[in-house]
Amino acid sequence: MTTLWDTTGSAVVKALGAERRAAGALAFGLALTLVVVVDEKNVAAAESAATAAAAAHPCRLLIVVRRQIDAPHPRLDAEVSIGGRLGPGEAIVMRMYGRLALHAESVVLPLLASDAPVVTWWYDEPPTRIAFDPLGVFADRRVTDVAAAPDPVAALRLRAADFAPGDTDLAWTRISGWRTLLAAAFDGRQDRPTAASIEADPADPSAQLFAGWLRARLGVPVEVAASGSHRGVHGLHAVHVTVEDGEIAVTRVDTRSGTITRPGVPERRLPLAQLGLGDLLAEELRRIDDDSVYADALATWSGIPDLSGRSGHREHVWRDPMMETAPTQAPPAAPAPSGS
Structure with a gap:
């Protein structure tokens, strides 16, 4: 394992290369890149779930911890390992401070496994719009969990309003x-x-x-x-x-x-087992294609028709959370679900 303090994205890339050479790891053994977005207080739980999922699906695990966004100076601390405490695969934990945390993609993009699909999972409350977070924009699949929101049903309505093919939610996996x-x-x-x-x-x-x-x-x-x-x-x-x-x-x-x-x-x-978080995530990693059945269920419940017919292309919408006076760009309101 290599630990880097106050480092740069290029140094992390070099450290990963060195670890792979030392371990004899081969790039074609990776099925996907799993990007995990989590707050510092939930890092241990997210690492545990992601490690369990990665054991079933060989992947490059990139854990992004957006820490102290209001820090006066940007900083990156990273832990790079292969076959360490985060399982047998490749894993990088990145703690980002200050403005760097708002541009996490600048560090993550060079670390994506070549020619492998990308799955982004938000452990905590999902963003109001996926397009607000570039870590979701470049992903092939996007996994949220509305159960982490203060009002899960309202958060599910937001997921319907903001839906694009490739989205899914662990509330769906649980059934x-x-x-x-x-x-x-x-x-x-x-x-x-x-x-x-x-x-x-x-x-x-x-x-x-x-x-x-x-x-x-x-x-x-x-x-x-x-x-x-x-x-x-x-x-x-x-x-x-x-x-x-x-x-x-x-x-x-x-x-x-x-x-x-x-x-x-x-x-x-x-x-009829109640699956743990790691098993739920592993279940979602089984498929990289769009889940049209989930789209149909979400469309029927929300009253928003033809969700599966939407474009899967997303463009990043910049929103600076540091600007308290900036207007909030929310997705269009979804009609209240009928018969619920």
């Missing part, structure tokens, strides 16, 4: 297991559902996206309503779909499993 089990419950059935309901906190963005997905796929009204205590299990509790001869339901039993019930079929218990 992958639910969608898989519910789709399996419909195997062999030809009847058409008439209604659906979800047991969850209406303020849970994952529940709202689940409702959007159900409405987009089934074309039926979907209600999201709070339910009683579920032995400390957080998140979604159950989904019920009304069919001609009764009800199809998926119900969480505990943090690891759930049950499927169907008319005339014995109840089955199947895995």
Whole structure:
């Protein structure tokens, strides 16, 4: 591991080259570049999640810590390692001070793995507009987590208003297991559902996206309503779909499993794990292409049509957070979601 204090971007590039030569690392072994944007207070948690994801997907891990933007002098401290505490791959942790933190791309761009896709993940509250952050503009995939925002549902509406193909959110990844089990419950059935309901906190963005997905796929009204205590299990509790001869339901039993019930079929218990942050990120890194199913669910929930038909090209919109009097450029307001 090489630690550089008050250094420059070119010195970091040279240090990475030296570490790679010493470790015998080969560039073609990298599947992608993962850029992580995080505040200092959450660095340990972000490193842990990114390391777990990088173990499943060989990548160059670039962790950008925007620290003390109001510092009077720009400064860069960096830690460069291969096969160190951040896993077996290549990793660089960069702490940026002062105005340099507002131009992080000037350091990050030369460090991107050659001919490999780029994924940017914001650990903390996502930006109001992705175009405000050049670290998102040059990325092929952009991963946010509205659950980190003070009002997750309002943040999800912003993600819909600002959406471009290549965007995704971990609120969507958290319902992958639910969608898989519910789709399996419909195997062999030809009847058409008439209604659906979800047991969850209406303020849970994952529940709202689940409702959007159900409405987009089934074309039926979907209600999201709070339910009683579920032995400390957080998140979604159950989904019920009304069919001609009764009800199809998926119900969480505990943090690891759930049950499927169907008319005339014995109840089955199947895995339905609540994934940790690293596993959620690894799941998103499985695909680099646009997630049109997520776009359809978000469009149906938000009421903004044809999100997947938008251009995937973004242009950087400069906004200086140091200028308190500068006007805020917000995305167009999204209509209130119907049936949520």
